[in-house]
Amino acid sequence: MVTTDTREYRCFELREKQNNEPDDSMILEGRAVVFDSPEVMFEDGETKYYEKVSKDAFKDAQMTDVILNMNHEGQALARTRNNTLTLSLTEDGLDIEADMSKSRASRDAYEAVQNGLLDRMSFAFTVAEDSYDEKTHTRTIEKIDRLFDVSLVNFPAYEATSVSARSYFAAKAEAERRAAEAAELEAEASRVREEKRAAMSEIIKRLEDVE
Numbered sequence: 273m274v275t276t277d278t279r280e281y282r283c284f285e286l287r288e289k290q291n292n293e294p295d296d297s298m299i300l301e302g303r304a305v306v307f308d309s310p311e312v313m314f315e316d317g318e319t320k321y322y323e324k325v326s327k328d329a330f331k332d333a334q335m336t337d338v339i340l341n342m343n344h345e346g347q348a349l350a351r352t353r354n355n356t357l358t359l360s361l362t363e364d365g366l367d368i369e370a371d372m373s374k375s376r377a378s379r380d381a382y383e384a385v386q387n388g389l390l391d392r393m394s395f396a397f398t399v400a401e402d403s404y405d406e407k408t409h410t411r412t413i414e415k416i417d418r419l420f421d422v423s424l425v426n427f428p429a430y431e432a433t434s435v436s437a438r439s440y441f442a443a444k445a446e447a448e449r450r451a452a453e454a455a456e457l458e459a460e461a462s463r464v465r466e467e468k469r470a471a472m473s474e475i476i477k478r479l480e481d482v483e
Contacts, residue, residue: 278398279420281344286385286393286424298372298382304359304395304422305329305366310410314441319448321441322410330361332400333416340370342381344396344423349378357422368393368422381424396420404444411440
């Protein structure tokens with residue numbers, strides 16, 4: 273992949289759970305991934321490059337010990353291993369639900385979300401298999417190898433288009449530009465060859481007429 277440790281990052285919306293639970297429940301929920309929904313990840317001039325996640329991408333993914341933290345580092349705010357973080361696969365995507373009441377750090381983070389200071393999350397993962405459609409400029413993540421964490425992030429530290437995504441699509445854009453340039457050069461060479469053949473045919477015809 274495009275990063276040193278193959279880990280990639282994507283952002284998504286965070287929303288406080290709306291329900292009838294007590295005010296001290298401190299439950300956060302969000303949708304980490306929307307399946308089969310192309311998102312613009314990179315633009316090269318007028319060309320837009322998309323990415324989507326297959327609905328089967330998490331089928332064999334390792335998700336036994338996923339944590340919720342801040343900016344992909346530091347203290348865990350919630351964790352699947354102790355059941356304070358729940359991951360739910362649905363027909364539409366991957367949802368997360370976190371109990372933020374178990375530590376001072378998680379309660380502070382929850383308050384920051386309530387106050388609108390944090391409204392984005394990011395998730396870290398590695399890709400086991402992907403594909404690329406050159407016609408639509410769309411990368412499809414077919415299989416996730418491992419989901420490492422979901423993380424509250426400081427806006428705009430982690431935009432939806434991550435460094436790894438930009439690197440991936442920038443490479444695709446460069447390859448497509450080179451292919452287009454090569455096609456143009458070949459078309460020009462073919463035109464020149466055709467002109468030479470036509471000129472040669474004309475010369476031969478004239479010689480034959482003289483004879």
